[in-house]
Amino acid sequence: MGSDSSTTPDARRLLAALANAQARRVFAEISIDGTPGSSLSPARLERALTLLNQAGLVETVETEGSVRYRIREHIFRDALASLSPAPSPPGVERFLTSDGRIDRYPAREADRLTLLAWVAARILDTGKRVAERELNERLARFTGDVPMLRRYLVDSGIVSRTSDGSAYWLAGEHGKDVDGGPQSPRR
Numbered sequence: 768m769g770s771d772s773s774t775t776p777d778a779r780r781l782l783a784a785l786a787n788a789q790a791r792r793v794f795a796e797i798s799i800d801g802t803p804g805s806s807l808s809p810a811r812l813e814r815a816l817t818l819l820n821q822a823g824l825v826e827t828v829e830t831e832g833s834v835r836y837r838i839r840e841h842i843f844r845d846a847l848a849s850l851s852p853a854p855s856p857p858g859v860e861r862f863l864t865s866d867g868r869i870d871r872y873p874a875r876e877a878d879r880l881t882l883l884a885w886v887a888a889r890i891l892d893t894g895k896r897v898a899e900r901e902l903n904e905r906l907a908r909f910t911g912d913v914p915m916l917r918r919y920l921v922d923s924g925i926v927s928r929t930s931d932g933s934a935y936w937l938a939g940e941h942g943k944d945v946d947g948g949p950q951s952p953r954r
Contacts (some may be wrong), residue, residue, distance in 0.1 A: 777822075778846040784822035790815040794838070797825055801835045859885045869910045872919070880923055886916070887925045887937060896934040 784790050793803040793815040803812060811835045816836070819825045825836045855861055859882045869886075872878045890905035891897060897905070906913045917935075920926035927938040 778850055781824060781842065781846050782821045784818045784824055787815065787818055790818045794819055797836045797857065798838050800835060801828075829891060867909070869916070879919075880925070883920055883923050883925050887920055887946045891935070893937055896936045898934060899928075899932055902935045914930055 785794065788809060789811055792806070793812065796803045796805065797819075803816065811822065817824070820827070823839060823842050826836045826839055828837055862870055862873055862878070862882050869882070873882060886909050888904075890902065890908075902917065903913045906916050910916045917926075921928055921935075923936055926935050928935045
């Protein structure tokens with residue numbers, strides 16, 4: 768009943784073995800004291816042990832005429848290492864939670880500017896000014912720290928504002944606002 772510890776474990780086989788209630792019970796008993804099957808018939812115990820052994824979860828240890836079992840401690844780590852990493856999402860989705868909120872701001876400036884431009888395009892229309900309160904409500908869909916996101920948008924030159932901060936709008940190209948005036952950096 769020995770298991771070849773040099774083979775790479777199959778995560779599906781591990782999960783399939785642990786999906787079986789009897790195998791799971793035997794696995795738990797082995798992990799507690801190395802003695803499995805106190806509540807199973809010999810035939811069911813043998814099937815559960817075979818399933819666990821074939822999955823690589825347990826190994827047989829023969830000592831002084833008795834057979835004991837032990838959990839292969841590294842089996843889960845090895846199975847996880849053998850899995851392909853999940854592909855990272857492309858574009859700004861890398862920096863968003865599943866519900867579309869900003870998870871983190873990118874370290875690379877180009878990525879950060881792309882994320883900020885993406886947010887700005889979703890909250891502001893070209894040529895339209897928005898009051899600060901309305902802008903804050905729109906930004907709240909993307910973050911819990913609205914002032915920081917608003918500051919990043921203005922400091923990056925993607926969004927402009929009036930000198931008193933009462934209105935915000937998408938900045939035009941080449942440092943000009945949509946109305947033709949110079950950008951108003953936030954100070």
